[in-house]
Amino acid sequence: MSSVIYQGIFFLFILLIIALPLGWYIKEIMQGRIPKGVRFLQPVEHFFYKAIGPISKKEMSAKRYAMNVVLLSISSIILLVIILMTQHFLPGGAAVENLSLPLALNTAVSFVTNTNWQAYAGETTLSNASQMFGLTVQNFISAGVGISVLAALLRGLSQVKKKALGNFWQDLTRSLIYILLPLSLILAVLLISQGTVQSFKSGVGYQGLEGKSLWLYLGPVASQVAIKQLGTNGGGFFGANSAYPFENPTLLSNFLENIAILLIPAALIFAFGFWVKDWKQGRTIMIVSLFFLLIAFIGVGFSEYYGPQFSQVIGATNLEGKEIRLGIGWSSLWSVATTAASNGSVNAMLDSFTPLGGAIPLFLMQLGEIIFGGVGNGLYGMLAFLLLAVFIAGLLVGRTPEYLGKKIEAYDIKMASLVILTPLMLTLFGAMALVLHPEIMTWLTNRGPHAFSELLYGATSLANNNGSAFGGLLADTTFTNILGSLLMAVSRYLPIFAILFLAENMGGKRRAALSSGTLSTVSPTFVSMLIIVILVIGALSFLPSLALGPIAEFFTMK
Structure with a gap:
């Protein structure tokens, strides 16, 4: 242990060493100050502005910024649905069938919202063209949207008596050209x-x-894996994700992919400190x-080493x-890392983890994907919690709730x-909708508390734009596809609207x-708060549901 x-x-030491300079670089890029080393990309940036x-x-005002985000997202969903429902007729698609409308809609919403929930195995269901021109493109755009909203x-937070939030198209273009594409x-x-395969x-x-004659699936894997990890998109070219040797071949590739999952979210925290000119806030x-x-990692590792159900089989x-x-x-x-950062890719089967080993990643998602979180949305989710903590602390001690010198008022809360x-x-x-469905028991491979854990994990992953799968829940049904599309879309865009108006x-x-x-927001007391x-x-929101699933399973095994 x-x-x-x-x-x-x-791992964390290497992560912070890389994230610190990257945070400064991201701040410079998003403020429009392009470092000399990447100025050769400026003609590409200007070309996009002319095209737009x-x-x-x-x-833009908050309303205009939000409307441009929504219009881009709706256009992306429509285009991706068309690609997926006609992929058999597109170049290289002869070996695959067109997706049904519910599955195509679910997949399109999933990738546009940065969730990457996949109710299919990519290598057998999608063509290389669909993966490249459909999914990979949205991996870039959805991550860019998250960075753009955070920049707004x-x-x-930093400007004074000015309500304009910048330009969405400039923010998106800079995040794509100078940050996501080079990395x-x-x-x-x-x-x-x-x-890692690239073919x-x-x-x-x-x-x-x-x-027997067998078929080894190949494709443009490395290019999709790179952005799915860096953009905290998740999913995978192959159904087995990063547990598959052709997607994650070595210990070094595993380390690089794991670093990539948390790299930009960690760098954005540093960028925040640089941006507001107060590194203590970051x-x-x-x-x-x-x-x-760190606590979550130790908890999962301890549980997997000393899980009660394996003590008589392979030495605990x-x-x-x-x-x-x-x-x-x-x-x-x-x-x-993948559940803290709303990434959703896996390198092991979470359904086979011990009850508490599976409960901890589940709880990380239920906190709202704010522990590093997704690219952009993780930090603005954490800042929402921070403003709430400032407001509560101010009420408790009788001081005016302020953050970065600005009063926190009812509208902000x-x-x-x-x-x-x-x-x-x-x-x-x-979770309620799934539990009440009359066919839910036919969609689960287990019974008892573990079955409820599978169901709860699926609902949590969808509603928090994570996309990882616990396993054991049949995902490709009309009901789950439509329900999942609704959960992913509302969970993505309603907080974006709130953040922009805030x-x-x-x-x-x-x-x-x-x-x-x-009230000091950099003291150990406030950190504890x-x-x-x-x-x-x-805890207040999810303890009852966790008690019915992984906690009950733990005490049953005990």
Whole structure:
């Protein structure tokens, strides 16, 4: 177990070393100050502005910014549905069938909302063209939208008596050209060097050990894996995700992909500190995020090493559902990283984890994907919790609730509450809808508390834009496809609207001078307060459901 902890500490050390300079770089890019090393890309940026038109030159209000986000998303969903429902007739699609409307809609909403929930195995269901021109493109755009909305919020928090939030098309273009594309290219090349497949061939035939003719699926895997990890999209080219050797061949590729999952979310925390010109504000969020991630990692690792149901079989070590080449340590670290960062890819079967080993990733999602979280949306979700903690702390000590010198008022708390409560309520609504469906028992492979855990995990993953699958729940039904589309869309866009209107309201305020009555948001006391607020909201909301699933299963096995 000690070696597992050392793995985690080493991983976090490398993550922070890389994320710090990347955070400064992202701040410079999103503020329009292009570093010399990447100025050769400026002609590409200007070309996109000309293609978009005059709308790319004007600063936008919250309403206009939100409408452009929605229009882009609706257009992307329609285009992706068309691609998926006609892929058999497109080049290279002769070997696959067209997707049904419910599955195509679910897949399109999933990738446009940065969820990447997949109710199918990609290598057998989609063509290479669908994967490249449909899914991979949306992996870039959905991550870019998250960074853009966060940039709008940071402008609102830092500017004074100015409600304009910048230009969505400029923010999106910069995030794609200067951040996501270069990083993805570097990671893709590194993954190819480790053996991750990158080919335009759909596959090759070979003879198995028993003499049967078999088919090995290939495709442009490395290019999709790079952006799915860096953009916290998740999913996978192959159904087995990063447990599959052709998608994740070596320990080094596993380490690189795991770093990539948390790299931009961690860098954005540093970028926040640089942006508001107060690195201690970023430090507060980083400490809270590292605290939750490290505790979750130790909890999963301990549970998988000393799980009660395996004590008589393999010496109290749960290797079921894990790749032997990765072991318990890297499997546990991946499970908490992917659920903390709304990534959704897996390198082990979560359905085979011990009850508490599966409950911890589940709870990380139920906190609202704020522990590092998705690209952009993780940080603005954490900032919503932070504003709520400021408001509560101010009430408790009788001080004016202020953040970054601006008063926190009723309207701000309403918007922050929308951000916090939307995924929470949708998770419970989704679980209720699944439980009440008359055919639900035919969609589950287990019974008892474990079956409820599978169901609850599915609803949580959809409602929090994570996309990871616990396993054991039949996902490709008309009901689950439509329900999932609804959960993913509302959970993505309602918080975005709330964040943009919060940013506009904060941007129009004056900055008050610091005084003895100003509540410090960088002290150890406030850090503890923020942790308590996050835990209390999560515990009060989901403890009853967790008690029916993984907690009940744990005591049953005990």
